Amino acid sequence: MLKSDRQHLILASSSPRRQELIRTLNIPFEIRVSDVDETTPTFWSPAQVVEQLALRKAEKVRETLQAGEQGIIIGADTIVVQDYRVLGKPKDDNDAIWMIGLLQGKTHQVYSGVACIDAASGETHVSHRITYVTMKHLTDQQIANYVASGEPRDKAGAYAIQGLGATIVESIEGCYFNVVGLPLSLLSDMLAKFGVEVL
Numbered sequence: 217m218l219k220s221d222r223q224h225l226i227l228a229s230s231s232p233r234r235q236e237l238i239r240t241l242n243i244p245f246e247i248r249v250s251d252v253d254e255t256t257p258t259f260w261s262p263a264q265v266v267e268q269l270a271l272r273k274a275e276k277v278r279e280t281l282q283a284g285e286q287g288i289i290i291g292a293d294t295i296v297v298q299d300y301r302v303l304g305k306p307k308d309d310n311d312a313i314w315m316i317g318l319l320q321g322k323t324h325q326v327y328s329g330v331a332c333i334d335a336a337s338g339e340t341h342v343s344h345r346i347t348y349v350t351m352k353h354l355t356d357q358q359i360a361n362y363v364a365s366g367e368p369r370d371k372a373g374a375y376a377i378q379g380l381g382a383t384i385v386e387s388i389e390g391c392y393f394n395v396v397g398l399p400l401s402l403l404s405d406m407l408a409k410f411g412v413e414v415l
């Protein structure tokens with residue numbers, strides 16, 4: 217395959233954050249939304265969960281491609297882990313209040329998994345990153361006000377570090393973009409394995 221065929225990315229994600237982040241790489245891309253079953257066995261580790269879900273999303277998109285379509289398909293998945301509890305997106309506002317209550321005043325881990333598949337050859341690479349996020353102590357009123365903003369609804373762990381959620385985060389250790397849903401540093405290393413050099 218010519219290198220130019222691979223310089224085309226197919227983002228398997230409906231997440232506006234991931235779509236925004238991938239734009240920063242300055243590589244032509246398109247978006248194909250994949251609707252996958254996100255249930256996982258309870259005995260899976262957080263790393264397994266994000267890697268396997270990222271892979272499921274990328275594989276689902278590969279199945280829909282027409283013969284001859286080229287590019288590197290990228291799937292991603294993000295979860296928040298607090299005291300061995302895996303937090304995905306909140307079911308409703310009460311669930312969001314419970315999640316922020318669990319996270320406030322403590323340090324949790326954000327896991328993002330990334331899967332890259334070469335559409336033509338099927339070559340696949342899967343990996344993940346962990347970022348440690350420490351949240352401030354919050355009053356019940358602050359938690360209620362934050363949840364009322366609507367921001368937590370479609371975010372793992374019920375907060376968005378890139379939004380109003382920035383005001384409830386004390387500090388982070390690790391990749392910021394990993395928390396937002398697409399670890400660009402890891403992704404660029406993974407793309408290099410396919411001959412796609414970002415720089």
Ligand SMILES: Cc1cn([C@H]2C[C@H](O)[C@@H](COP(=O)(O)OP(=O)(O)OP(=O)(O)O)O2)c(=O)[nH]c1=O
Binds near residue numbers: 250294396
């Ligand atoms: C912790 C955190 C998560 N998030 C978001 C990133 C992801 O969009 C979302 C986690 O849900 P995901 O299930 O990983 O992704 P998604 O359903 O939004 O999109 P798709 O499966 O189509 O790729 O949480 C933030 O935007 N900011 C944050 O600070």
